[in-house]
Amino acid sequence: MAWRAQFGKRGAVYGCWVSKPGFDVLTCAPGDFLVDTASQVFQSIFRGDSLIVNEGQATIPAGTYGVNVGLPATVAGLSNLMMMATYYMVQNNGAQFSAPNISQTYLSFRTAGGVLFLNVTFRANGGTGTANVTFEHRAAYTIFRGQF
Protein backbone atom coordinates (compact mmCIF):
# COMPACT_ATOMS: atom_id res chain seq x y z
CA MET A 1 0.00 0.00 0.00
CA ALA A 2 1.26 3.43 -0.93
CA TRP A 3 1.86 6.17 1.62
CA ARG A 4 -0.90 8.71 1.18
CA ALA A 5 -0.27 11.62 3.58
CA GLN A 6 2.82 13.55 4.53
CA PHE A 7 3.15 16.31 7.13
CA GLY A 8 6.30 18.24 7.82
CA LYS A 9 9.39 18.63 5.69
CA ARG A 10 9.36 17.57 2.06
CA GLY A 11 12.57 18.47 0.29
CA ALA A 12 13.35 22.00 1.41
CA VAL A 13 9.85 23.08 2.43
CA TYR A 14 7.39 22.28 5.19
CA GLY A 15 3.75 21.59 4.59
CA CYS A 16 1.02 19.03 4.10
CA TRP A 17 0.59 16.66 1.17
CA VAL A 18 -2.02 14.02 0.41
CA SER A 19 -1.68 11.94 -2.73
CA LYS A 20 -4.44 10.73 -5.01
CA PRO A 21 -5.48 7.08 -4.54
CA GLY A 22 -2.87 4.76 -5.94
CA PHE A 23 0.01 7.23 -5.73
CA ASP A 24 2.77 7.20 -3.16
CA VAL A 25 2.82 10.64 -1.54
CA LEU A 26 6.57 10.41 -1.03
CA THR A 27 7.40 10.00 -4.71
CA CYS A 28 4.45 11.16 -6.81
CA ALA A 29 4.69 13.95 -9.36
CA PRO A 30 3.01 17.38 -9.33
CA GLY A 31 -0.62 16.95 -10.24
CA ASP A 32 -0.98 13.65 -8.42
CA PHE A 33 -1.85 15.24 -5.09
CA LEU A 34 -5.25 15.83 -3.55
CA VAL A 35 -3.66 18.35 -1.22
CA ASP A 36 -0.39 20.12 -1.96
CA THR A 37 0.32 23.08 0.25
CA ALA A 38 3.35 23.98 -1.85
CA SER A 39 0.94 24.83 -4.66
CA GLN A 40 -2.00 27.14 -4.51
CA VAL A 41 -5.55 25.94 -4.61
CA PHE A 42 -8.03 27.65 -6.86
CA GLN A 43 -10.84 28.77 -4.60
CA SER A 44 -14.23 30.14 -5.56
CA ILE A 45 -15.07 33.23 -3.53
CA PHE A 46 -17.96 34.82 -5.41
CA ARG A 47 -20.35 33.80 -8.12
CA GLY A 48 -23.42 35.21 -9.74
CA ASP A 49 -25.51 35.76 -12.82
CA SER A 50 -26.26 39.23 -14.14
CA LEU A 51 -28.34 40.86 -16.82
CA ILE A 52 -26.10 43.16 -18.82
CA VAL A 53 -28.38 44.51 -21.52
CA ASN A 54 -31.85 43.69 -22.76
CA GLU A 55 -32.12 43.65 -26.53
CA GLY A 56 -35.62 44.46 -27.66
CA GLN A 57 -37.20 45.22 -30.99
CA ALA A 58 -35.73 48.69 -31.26
CA THR A 59 -32.28 49.22 -32.72
CA ILE A 60 -29.39 49.21 -30.28
CA PRO A 61 -26.48 51.22 -31.69
CA ALA A 62 -23.17 49.43 -32.04
CA GLY A 63 -21.10 49.99 -28.93
CA THR A 64 -20.40 48.68 -25.47
CA TYR A 65 -22.99 48.29 -22.74
CA GLY A 66 -22.12 47.34 -19.21
CA VAL A 67 -23.20 46.76 -15.66
CA ASN A 68 -21.20 47.00 -12.48
CA VAL A 69 -21.58 44.49 -9.67
CA GLY A 70 -20.34 45.41 -6.23
CA LEU A 71 -18.36 42.65 -4.55
CA PRO A 72 -18.97 41.69 -0.91
CA ALA A 73 -16.77 43.48 1.55
CA THR A 74 -15.05 40.23 2.51
CA VAL A 75 -13.57 39.85 -0.95
CA ALA A 76 -13.63 43.41 -2.28
CA GLY A 77 -10.18 44.15 -0.95
CA LEU A 78 -8.48 41.08 -2.37
CA SER A 79 -6.01 41.74 -5.14
CA ASN A 80 -5.17 38.26 -6.35
CA LEU A 81 -8.46 37.68 -8.09
CA MET A 82 -9.25 35.90 -11.29
CA MET A 83 -12.56 35.14 -12.87
CA MET A 84 -14.28 33.15 -15.54
CA ALA A 85 -17.55 34.03 -17.16
CA THR A 86 -20.02 32.43 -19.51
CA TYR A 87 -21.88 34.72 -21.84
CA TYR A 88 -25.36 33.63 -22.82
CA MET A 89 -28.67 35.01 -24.01
CA VAL A 90 -32.21 34.27 -22.94
CA GLN A 91 -35.08 34.86 -25.32
CA ASN A 92 -38.34 36.04 -23.81
CA ASN A 93 -39.86 32.64 -24.61
CA GLY A 94 -37.33 31.09 -22.25
CA ALA A 95 -34.92 29.67 -24.83
CA GLN A 96 -31.26 30.01 -23.91
CA PHE A 97 -28.36 30.42 -26.30
CA SER A 98 -24.62 30.38 -25.93
CA ALA A 99 -24.10 33.92 -27.09
CA PRO A 100 -20.60 33.69 -28.61
CA ASN A 101 -21.85 31.13 -31.09
CA ILE A 102 -24.86 32.95 -32.43
CA SER A 103 -24.42 36.68 -32.17
CA GLN A 104 -22.25 39.52 -33.30
CA THR A 105 -21.64 40.49 -29.72
CA TYR A 106 -19.03 39.55 -27.18
CA LEU A 107 -18.37 39.76 -23.47
CA SER A 108 -15.49 41.36 -21.64
CA PHE A 109 -15.00 41.60 -17.89
CA ARG A 110 -12.64 42.55 -15.13
CA THR A 111 -12.55 43.15 -11.41
CA ALA A 112 -11.06 46.29 -9.91
CA GLY A 113 -11.57 48.23 -6.72
CA GLY A 114 -14.16 45.87 -5.34
CA VAL A 115 -16.30 46.07 -8.48
CA LEU A 116 -16.97 43.48 -11.15
CA PHE A 117 -17.33 45.12 -14.56
CA LEU A 118 -19.31 43.20 -17.17
CA ASN A 119 -19.52 44.55 -20.72
CA VAL A 120 -21.28 43.39 -23.83
CA THR A 121 -20.06 44.91 -27.08
CA PHE A 122 -22.22 45.03 -30.20
CA ARG A 123 -20.01 44.90 -33.27
CA ALA A 124 -22.89 46.21 -35.35
CA ASN A 125 -26.30 47.66 -34.60
CA GLY A 126 -28.45 45.31 -32.55
CA GLY A 127 -32.15 44.97 -31.94
CA THR A 128 -34.40 42.07 -32.78
CA GLY A 129 -36.50 44.07 -35.25
CA THR A 130 -39.45 41.90 -34.28
CA ALA A 131 -42.23 42.86 -31.95
CA ASN A 132 -42.50 40.74 -28.82
CA VAL A 133 -39.04 39.19 -29.32
CA THR A 134 -36.39 40.21 -26.83
CA PHE A 135 -33.06 38.82 -25.73
CA GLU A 136 -31.44 39.22 -22.37
CA HIS A 137 -27.66 39.33 -22.68
CA ARG A 138 -26.41 37.76 -19.49
CA ALA A 139 -23.20 36.53 -17.89
CA ALA A 140 -22.79 33.77 -15.34
CA TYR A 141 -19.51 34.20 -13.53
CA THR A 142 -17.30 32.92 -10.80
CA ILE A 143 -14.49 34.83 -9.17
CA PHE A 144 -11.58 32.86 -7.84
CA ARG A 145 -8.80 33.60 -5.51
CA GLY A 146 -6.02 32.76 -7.89
CA GLN A 147 -2.28 33.13 -7.91
CA PHE A 148 -2.09 35.57 -10.78
Place this chain on the structure above:
Amino acid sequence: MVSGALGGGAYGMRVSRPGYDVLAEPFGSAGISFDTRVSVIGTVVAAGLIQCGGGPLSFPAMNYVPIAKILRWDGTYLYDHHAIYAAFHRWLPAIALMTNSSIEVVAFTNPWVVTTNYFNPNGTYFLYYVFAVG
Protein backbone atom coordinates in the same frame (compact mmCIF):
# COMPACT_ATOMS: atom_id res chain seq x y z
CA MET B 1 -2.08 24.75 9.95
CA VAL B 2 -5.06 25.85 12.04
CA SER B 3 -7.97 23.61 12.87
CA GLY B 4 -10.78 25.13 14.89
CA ALA B 5 -11.76 28.77 15.33
CA LEU B 6 -10.80 30.85 12.31
CA GLY B 7 -12.09 34.18 13.54
CA GLY B 8 -15.36 35.95 12.95
CA GLY B 9 -17.24 33.08 14.51
CA ALA B 10 -16.19 30.64 11.79
CA TYR B 11 -14.75 27.22 12.48
CA GLY B 12 -12.78 25.13 10.02
CA MET B 13 -9.33 24.33 8.79
CA ARG B 14 -6.72 26.50 7.21
CA VAL B 15 -3.28 25.69 5.81
CA SER B 16 -0.71 28.20 4.67
CA ARG B 17 1.81 27.82 1.89
CA PRO B 18 5.43 27.23 2.90
CA GLY B 19 6.94 30.45 4.20
CA TYR B 20 3.64 32.01 5.25
CA ASP B 21 2.24 32.25 8.78
CA VAL B 22 -1.23 30.74 8.78
CA LEU B 23 -2.20 32.95 11.73
CA ALA B 24 -1.04 36.18 10.13
CA GLU B 25 -2.24 35.87 6.56
CA PRO B 26 -5.53 37.68 5.88
CA PHE B 27 -8.57 36.01 4.39
CA GLY B 28 -8.02 35.40 0.70
CA SER B 29 -4.25 35.77 0.88
CA ALA B 30 -2.21 34.09 -1.81
CA GLY B 31 -0.13 32.68 1.03
CA ILE B 32 -3.00 30.40 2.02
CA SER B 33 -3.31 27.13 0.16
CA PHE B 34 -6.40 25.76 1.83
CA ASP B 35 -9.27 27.41 3.66
CA THR B 36 -12.52 25.60 4.40
CA ARG B 37 -14.41 28.90 4.35
CA VAL B 38 -14.26 28.88 0.58
CA SER B 39 -14.95 26.06 -1.82
CA VAL B 40 -12.07 24.52 -3.73
CA ILE B 41 -12.14 23.61 -7.40
CA GLY B 42 -8.60 22.43 -7.87
CA THR B 43 -4.90 22.87 -7.50
CA VAL B 44 -3.23 25.31 -9.86
CA VAL B 45 0.00 23.76 -11.08
CA ALA B 46 1.00 26.81 -13.08
CA ALA B 47 -0.48 30.21 -13.91
CA GLY B 48 0.48 33.48 -15.48
CA LEU B 49 0.54 35.37 -18.75
CA ILE B 50 1.62 33.81 -22.00
CA GLN B 51 2.15 35.50 -25.34
CA CYS B 52 0.37 34.02 -28.31
CA GLY B 53 2.95 32.82 -30.81
CA GLY B 54 5.72 33.32 -28.29
CA GLY B 55 6.59 29.66 -27.85
CA PRO B 56 5.95 27.23 -25.01
CA LEU B 57 6.28 27.83 -21.29
CA SER B 58 7.27 24.99 -19.01
CA PHE B 59 5.74 23.82 -15.76
CA PRO B 60 6.68 20.91 -13.49
CA ALA B 61 6.33 17.64 -15.38
CA MET B 62 3.13 15.74 -14.61
CA ASN B 63 2.12 12.15 -15.25
CA TYR B 64 -0.64 13.25 -17.63
CA VAL B 65 -1.55 16.10 -19.94
CA PRO B 66 -3.46 18.48 -17.67
CA ILE B 67 -6.50 20.64 -18.29
CA ALA B 68 -5.74 24.29 -18.95
CA LYS B 69 -7.81 27.43 -19.25
CA ILE B 70 -6.85 30.48 -21.30
CA LEU B 71 -8.50 33.88 -21.46
CA ARG B 72 -7.46 36.69 -23.77
CA TRP B 73 -6.26 39.75 -21.91
CA ASP B 74 -6.01 43.14 -23.59
CA GLY B 75 -4.28 44.86 -20.71
CA THR B 76 -7.53 45.88 -19.04
CA TYR B 77 -10.24 43.36 -19.76
CA LEU B 78 -10.46 39.58 -19.94
CA TYR B 79 -12.33 37.78 -22.71
CA ASP B 80 -13.64 34.27 -22.22
CA HIS B 81 -14.72 32.42 -25.36
CA HIS B 82 -14.35 35.61 -27.36
CA ALA B 83 -15.44 34.43 -30.79
CA ILE B 84 -14.24 36.30 -33.84
CA TYR B 85 -17.02 36.93 -36.34
CA ALA B 86 -16.09 37.46 -39.98
CA ALA B 87 -16.69 36.05 -43.44
CA PHE B 88 -19.82 34.28 -42.20
CA HIS B 89 -17.73 32.24 -39.77
CA ARG B 90 -17.01 32.36 -36.08
CA TRP B 91 -13.95 31.09 -34.34
CA LEU B 92 -11.89 31.44 -31.20
CA PRO B 93 -8.73 33.35 -32.07
CA ALA B 94 -6.24 31.17 -30.26
CA ILE B 95 -5.85 27.71 -28.84
CA ALA B 96 -3.60 26.20 -26.19
CA LEU B 97 -1.33 23.28 -27.04
CA MET B 98 -0.61 21.19 -23.99
CA THR B 99 1.95 18.59 -23.08
CA ASN B 100 2.53 17.10 -19.65
CA SER B 101 5.11 19.83 -18.97
CA SER B 102 4.38 22.82 -21.20
CA ILE B 103 1.72 25.12 -22.56
CA GLU B 104 1.83 27.05 -25.81
CA VAL B 105 -0.78 29.41 -27.21
CA VAL B 106 -1.00 29.71 -30.98
CA ALA B 107 -3.36 31.39 -33.41
CA PHE B 108 -6.22 29.30 -34.69
CA THR B 109 -5.87 28.65 -38.41
CA ASN B 110 -7.68 26.58 -40.99
CA PRO B 111 -7.43 25.95 -44.74
CA TRP B 112 -10.53 27.92 -45.71
CA VAL B 113 -10.22 31.32 -44.03
CA VAL B 114 -7.07 33.26 -43.27
CA THR B 115 -8.20 33.91 -39.73
CA THR B 116 -5.38 36.25 -38.81
CA ASN B 117 -6.49 38.68 -41.52
CA TYR B 118 -9.53 39.43 -39.39
CA PHE B 119 -7.99 39.26 -35.95
CA ASN B 120 -4.38 38.36 -35.37
CA PRO B 121 -3.79 37.19 -31.81
CA ASN B 122 -0.05 36.73 -32.25
CA GLY B 123 1.79 38.96 -29.83
CA THR B 124 -1.26 39.43 -27.60
CA TYR B 125 -1.41 37.99 -24.11
CA PHE B 126 -3.49 35.27 -22.59
CA LEU B 127 -4.00 34.50 -18.95
CA TYR B 128 -3.52 30.80 -18.41
CA TYR B 129 -4.16 28.32 -15.65
CA VAL B 130 -2.99 24.74 -15.59
CA PHE B 131 -5.00 22.54 -13.27
CA ALA B 132 -3.97 19.33 -11.58
CA VAL B 133 -6.69 17.51 -13.49
CA GLY B 134 -6.11 15.38 -16.53
